[in-house]
Amino acid sequence: MTATLLAGLGVAWTLGVLLVAAVWPRSRMLAADGAVILPLGLGVGLGATSVLFFVASLVVRQPVAIAALGEAVAIAGLTWWLWRRRAVEDTSGTRRDASSTTGWVAWVVGSILAQAGVVAAVVARRAWAAEPWGAWDGWAIWNMRARFIARAGTAWTDALRFTELGWSHLDYPLLVPASVARAWAWGGGESAAAAGLVSVSFGAATVALLVAVVARLRGVLVAGIGGLVLLGTPFFVTFSANEHADIPLGFFVLATMALVALSGREPASRGWTVLAGVTAGLAAWTKNEGVMFAVIVLAGGAVAAGRRGEWRTVRALAAGAAAALVPVGYFKLALAPGNDLVSGTLAARLAQLVSPERHAEIAAALWRDGGGFGEWRVLPFVAMALALATPGARRLVGRERAVAWLLALTLAGYYAVYLITPWDLASHLASSLPRLLVQLWPGAVLWWCLLAGTAVDGAKGGARPPGGLGAGGAHAADQAGPEVRPHPQTSGDILAAPSGWKLSRGFAAAVCAANAAVALAGGWWFARQLAPGEEAAARVAGGAVSVVAGEGWFGRERHGRNTWRWSPGRGELKLHVEARRGMARAGLGFALRSITARTVAVTLDGREVWRGEAGPKQTPVVIPDVALRPGISTLVFASEAPPVREAADPGARALGFAVYDLRVE
Amino acid sequence: METGPAKWWRRDSVRRACGGAGLVALAGLSGWNVVDTVGRVPVPPLVASVGEPDAVVAMERRLGRLRFTLERRGLRGPIGYVGDRPGTGVLDGPQTVADFFQAQFVLVPVVLDLSVERREWAVANLRAASPLTRVPAGFAVVEDFGGGVFLLRKAAP
Numbered sequence: 053m054t055a056t057l058l059a060g061l062g063v064a065w066t067l068g069v070l071l072v073a074a075v076w077p078r079s080r081m082l083a084a085d086g087a088v089i090l091p092l093g094l095g096v097g098l099g100a101t102s103v104l105f106f107v108a109s110l111v112v113r114q115p116v117a118i119a120a121l122g123e124a125v126a127i128a129g130l131t132w133w134l135w136r137r138r139a140v141e142d143t144s145g146t147r148r149d150a151s152s153t154t155g156w157v158a159w160v161v162g163s164i165l166a167q168a169g170v171v172a173a174v175v176a177r178r179a180w181a182a183e184p185w186g187a188w189d190g191w192a193i194w195n196m197r198a199r200f201i202a203r204a205g206t207a208w209t210d211a212l213r214f215t216e217l218g219w220s221h222l223d224y225p226l227l228v229p230a231s232v233a234r235a236w237a238w239g240g241g242e243s244a245a246a247a248g249l250v251s252v253s254f255g256a257a258t259v260a261l262l263v264a265v266v267a268r269l270r271g272v273l274v275a276g277i278g279g280l281v282l283l284g285t286p287f288f289v290t291f292s293a294n295e296h297a298d299i300p301l302g303f304f305v306l307a308t309m310a311l312v313a314l315s316g317r318e319p320a321s322r323g324w325t326v327l328a329g330v331t332a333g334l335a336a337w338t339k340n341e342g343v344m345f346a347v348i349v350l351a352g353g354a355v356a357a358g359r360r361g362e363w364r365t366v367r368a369l370a371a372g373a374a375a376a377l378v379p380v381g382y383f384k385l386a387l388a389p390g391n392d393l394v395s396g397t398l399a400a401r402l403a404q405l406v407s408p409e410r411h412a413e414i415a416a417a418l419w420r421d422g423g424g425f426g427e428w429r430v431l432p433f434v435a436m437a438l439a440l441a442t443p444g445a446r447r448l449v450g451r452e453r454a455v456a457w458l459l460a461l462t463l464a465g466y467y468a469v470y471l472i473t474p475w476d477l478a479s480h481l482a483s484s485l486p487r488l489l490v491q492l493w494p495g496a497v498l499w500w501c502l503l504a505g506t507a508v509d510g511a512k513g514g515a516r517p518p519g520g521l522g523a524g525g526a527h528a529a530d531q532a533g534p535e536v537r538p539h540p541q542t543s544g545d546i547l548a549a550p551s552g553w554k555l556s557r558g559f560a561a562a563v564c565a566a567n568a569a570v571a572l573a574g575g576w577w578f579a580r581q582l583a584p585g586e587e588a589a590a591r592v593a594g595g596a597v598s599v600v601a602g603e604g605w606f607g608r609e610r611h612g613r614n615t616w617r618w619s620p621g622r623g624e625l626k627l628h629v630e631a632r633r634g635m636a637r638a639g640l641g642f643a644l645r646s647i648t649a650r651t652v653a654v655t656l657d658g659r660e661v662w663r664g665e666a667g668p669k670q671t672p673v674v675i676p677d678v679a680l681r682p683g684i685s686t687l688v689f690a691s692e693a694p695p696v697r698e699a700a701d702p703g704a705r706a707l708g709f710a711v712y713d714l715r716v717e
Numbered sequence: 718m719e720t721g722p723a724k725w726w727r728r729d730s731v732r733r734a735c736g737g738a739g740l741v742a743l744a745g746l747s748g749w750n751v752v753d754t755v756g757r758v759p760v761p762p763l764v765a766s767v768g769e770p771d772a773v774v775a776m777e778r779r780l781g782r783l784r785f786t787l788e789r790r791g792l793r794g795p796i797g798y799v800g801d802r803p804g805t806g807v808l809d810g811p812q813t814v815a816d817f818f819q820a821q822f823v824l825v826p827v828v829l830d831l832s833v834e835r836r837e838w839a840v841a842n843l844r845a846a847s848p849l850t851r852v853p854a855g856f857a858v859v860e861d862f863g864g865g866v867f868l869l870r871k872a873a874p
Contacts, residue, residue, distance in 0.1 A: 066852075106829060140824065156866065159786050164748065168748060168751045171751050171752065171754075171755060172751060172754070173727075174755070175754050175755055175758050178758040178759065178760060178761055179758050181761035182758065182759055182761065182771065183771050184771060184772070184773075184774060185773045185774070187772070187820070188818075189772050192818050192821075192822060193821050195822070196821070196822045196825060199813045199822070199825040199826075200825055200826055203825055203826045204793065204825070204826035207826075207827070210794065211828060214794070214795060216795055216828050216829065216830045216831075217798075217821075217828055219818075220821075244774075249859070269857070273740070274740075277740055277743055277744050277746075277747070279742055280743070280748065280751070281743065281747050282749040283747070283751050284746070284747030284748065284749075284750035284751045284754075285750070285752040286750060286753070286757060289754055290754065290758060403857070410760065427757075428750050429749065429750055429753040430746040430749055430750060432743055432746060432750075434745035435739050435740075435742040435746060436739070436743060437739070438735055438736070438738060438739030438742065438743075439739030439740045439743060440736070440739070441732045441735035441736045441739065442732055442733055442736025443729045443733060443736075445736060449803075459737050504736075504740070534872035580756075581760045582760060583759065583760045583763070583770065584758075584759055584760075584769060585762075585767065585768055586762060586763070586767060589762070589763040589764070590763070591763070596763045596764050597760050597763075598763045598764035598766075600766045600767055609864070626768045628762075628764040628766045629764065630764045630765070630766075683766075684766065688723060690845055
């Protein structure tokens with residue numbers, strides 16, 4: 053991963069943060085809302101830079117320079133705009149209902165969430181390493197489209213006309229491919245790491261945005277648990293590194309829902325509504341399901357706001373969406389072929405809407421995948437439902453109700469598409485339903501968080517219930533804006549600090565120490581895990597060594613923390629060596645054992661490096677400072693003495709010696 | 718007037734306890750799910766040469782020289798593709814279909830066409846079949862990249 057690649061991501065992020073900040077409600081303090089703006093900015097920035105790169109790729113062969121120029125101009129302009137706005141505004145009256153808190157709940161929940169985040173990052177890194185170009189759709193659709201943009205110059209659009217490529221869904225929108233192609237251009241080569249970085253960025257931004265928004269709306273306890281639910285969804289974590297467009301789409305779905313929910317806090321300001329339109333439009337620029345989502349957002353917003361006569365809100369939503377939908381419209385109308393789901397004779401397929409068999413099949417798949425799409429070991433749904441029993445829970449206020457509507461309508465839209473799909477329904481459901489559900493999962497967790505807690509500051513349009521989780525007590529009073537300050541005596545936050553309770557330095561130090569201990573233990577645990585087939589592995593002076601079993605061994609055995617292999621008399625170990633320059637140097641440690649005493653010789657590429665006696669008791673052996681050339685070296689363990697049967701049974705193994713607990717030092 | 722379980726359930730303390738228990742349970746099982754995920758993803762080997770590479774990465778290596786040859790010759794757009802099975806039969810076997818799609822991913826911006834006879838140029842990506850049996854009539858091998866990978870061109874009539 054190169055510095056320029058990271059710089060490219062940094063530029064996209066900076067541009068996104070500035071874009072979001074530019075339309076953020078003026079009554080808010082940007083710094084206080086940074087936890088929401090930063091992850092939102094990452095997604096919006098990747099979306100905006102993908103549009104610039106896409107446009108540049110249509111007109112010049114090497115689009116990175118002109119796109120970067122556009123990005124620089126945009127960053128400069130937005131910076132000037134924000135600086136000027138800050139200079140003329142009186143910030144004394146701005147709202148600062150920051151979600152940050154010094155309560156012990158924040159420390160404990162934050163610690164657990166951070167540790168879970170580190171584990172999820174390790175898992176995502178390993179998932180990426182297993183499939184560097186992603187799973188099937190990752191390389192066959194998204195990364196392949198990125199390669200056309202990166203390799204074919206302005207002629208890349210020709211590929212959209214070749215029917216031979218019809219299998220790769222040429223009408224799919226281009227946020228992810230253009231982002232990956234841009235990352236390659238910045239990084240100076242088509243690295244799989246760049247594609248993985250774009251993919252993982254959306255996963256990380258999704259978790260961060262969910263936690264930040266819920267912390268703002270419901271307090272840190274529910275926010276932290278919501279983040280844990282998302283990180284505790286194995287499919288979400290592993291899929292984040294899989295270079296599909298579903299996690300990015302899930303980010304924009306979540307962002308839109310979050311911004312709609314937030315917009316109820318500042319009805320007079322249109323900033324959040326404009327941004328909701330932008331993120332809905334970027335959802336359409338990400339995937340075809342996003343087009344449907346954008347239509348639902350726009351239509352639903354128009355109906356809901358129109359009924360209340362809030363036409364300025366409708367215009368703000370439409371304006372934001374229009375800005376992001378321009379490239380979608382151009383791509384769909386001028387470049388892309390028709391979509392396979394809506395092409396052809398639609399009239400015949402409309403008859404499928406009333407087919408009871410199709411309804412039953414879709415319902416059965418929803419039941420099956422609804423519980424299994426997350427690939428959980430332990431399903432979270434019962435605990436999620438139990439948490440809603442708290443007094444004061446299950447109350448959405450103001451525009452928060454739109455979150456449920458958007459989820460329901462989008463799910464209904466997916467259902468309708470399955471009804472009319474021209475493909476074989478069973479295979480269509482099997483290949484896509486879990487991915488569709490994971491698109492909506494972050495939004496669904498947001499909805500649950502909003503139900504599980506109570507509002508922490510002045511939401512318009514709803515009464516504040518007296519209790520609830522994560523919102524009350526002195527902790528919530530810290531967070532509350534000027535409009536609502538729940539009385540500590542009436543609040544029901546079961547884990548909030550008592551009124552007047554101050555976080556001691558000792559407690560903070562203890563939390564930090566506990567975090568450090570967990571991090572060390574986790575790091576040690578991760579470091580000693582071996583890849584499939586590896587007997588031992590370590591970074592050594594001048595490189596790295598990985599040992600795998602060659603010929604002449606029985607299967608690996610384990611008891612407790614001890615592992616060993618028996619050999620009938622001659623066994624080979626292959627030492628795979630990576631050296632930074634010249635030779636790598638490593639020590640080898642193991643223990644030898646045999647049923648009867650015997651001499652064992654160890655040779656490395658034909659050169660004897662150890663000879664000694666092995667007997668019924670384990671003989672510890674250390675071969676220090678072995679010079680290893682890059683490539684594969686062969687370590688041979690050999691004994692001249694005949695093997696001994698381990699039992700009287702004629703089928704029993706004939707054993708020469710065993711090598712225990714091999715390690716590279 | 719409510720009695721029994723309904724009245725019991727209406728007590729705030731009971732519901733608060735249930736809600737708290739739900740949150741604690743949710744945090745615990747989510748943490749368990751996070752840790753459990755670690756065991757599902759294989760640990761990558763410390764040295765890249767250990768273990769089988771990802772199929773797409775392996776195809777990148779297999780067709781790497783062919784790709785640069787196509788680029789050097791300025792070939793773009795559709796060219797023919799010859800696999801272990803004839804014509805669209807490539808799409809009938811899991812290995813041949815994966816080979817075809819992966820080859821397309823590797824060889825972008827060239828577009829692979831299973832109707833070889835329509836094209837002047839073709840690539841052969843053979844794992845089992847002999848080129849003697851699979852090179853289409855009228856085509857000749859222009860370059861052999863080893864391992865069953867060939868660049869073919871329609872011979873002049």
